[in-house]
Amino acid sequence: METALRQVRIGRHSAAVLDPPRAGCEPEALAEIIRLGPDRLVYISCEPSTHARDLAALTRGGFRIERAAIVDMFPHTYHIESVVLLKRS
Secondary structure, eight states: OOOHHHHHSSSSEEEEEOOOOOOOHHHHHHHHHHOOSSEEEOOOOEEEEHHHHHHHHHTTTEEEEEEEEEEOOOOSSSSOEEEEEEEEE
């Protein structure tokens, strides 16, 4: 993902959606998202600990958390999806 993001030109990007694997985003991918600076970013995660880690990096990079929700996509299990809407500060 980092390689593909490096090829995207800086410009006006209104939105982006991230849905990484359980391990979360690589720091290089987060740096590229911050560089591109979309107005809105929806980050979906199935692992709360890596979600929190990556959200901390994104907020340090100029995004603010606008809304957050937990969605039970897997009834009768402990698995959840957390969804956060971030906006550029």
